[in-house]
Amino acid sequence: MKTLKLSLFAVAGALFLSFSANAQQVAKKDVKTSSVPVKAAVAPAAATPVDQKPTGLTFKEEVYSFGDIEKGKPVTHEFTFKNTSKQTILLTNVKASCGCTTPTWTKTPIKPGESGNVTATYNAANEGAFTKTITVTANDTEQNKVLTIKGKVNPGAAVVAPANGPTQQ
Known part of the structure; x- marks a missing residue:
């Protein structure tokens, strides 16, 4: 019974880590593919003195x-x-x-x-x-x-x- 609980706990932990890693990869991918809004938001901060x-x-x-x-x-x-x-x-x-x-x-x-x-x-x-x-x-x-x-x-x-x-x- 004790071994079964440990196994379930280990499986739950592994699933949590894999979901967390997948969520981070999706977030990074979204940042890389959404070029227009991100670059538009960054450009004014690095604006030239002319602006x-x-x-x-x-x-x-x-x-x-x-x-x-x-x-x-x-x-x-x-x-x-x-x-x-x-x-x-x-x-x-x-x-x-x-x-x-x-x-x-x-x-x-x-x-x-x-x-x-x-x-x-x-x-x-x-x-x-x-x-x-x-x-x-x-x-x-x-x-x-x-x-x-x-x-x-x-x-x-x-x-x-x-x-x-x-x-x-």
């Missing part, structure tokens, strides 16, 4: 090159923009890509047709070429504007010691 509502900020320029600059002398550039939307815009966040760049920006609401600015100051402490970005977030859209500064930091003027005097380090 998004553009920001109402129109910058005079979005990339600025300082060219060659001297090491140890910070440089600053002001990016100006105009509110080309029909609503008041507020810059909610402006963030530089690294600590060597410090942004400041218009913190008051910008009405339609008015202008504002984002100023980027780059600390030219390290020699070599650089490209840094400043991400501007406004309240009018989820799409950010990315401003870019670039240039090349050259060594500063070398200190030349007198011919017969001590050298400076």
Whole structure:
């Protein structure tokens, strides 16, 4: 009697597992064969920025090159923009890509047709070429504007010691 109960329990368990595995295969097959609804639902999430509502900020320029600059002398550039939307815009966040760049920006609401600015100051402490970005977030859209500064930091003027005097380090 005990063996019969164990056998029935084993058969019931096996049937349950086979039904469960079959149900999973059918569900996977349904997902693979229903291409139109699934892809249509996935496509907007991976949409390109063209599909998004553009920001109402129109910058005079979005990339600025300082060219060659001297090491140890910070440089600053002001990016100006105009509110080309029909609503008041507020810059909610402006963030530089690294600590060597410090942004400041218009913190008051910008009405339609008015202008504002984002100023980027780059600390030219390290020699070599650089490209840094400043991400501007406004309240009018989820799409950010990315401003870019670039240039090349050259060594500063070398200190030349007198011919017969001590050298400076």
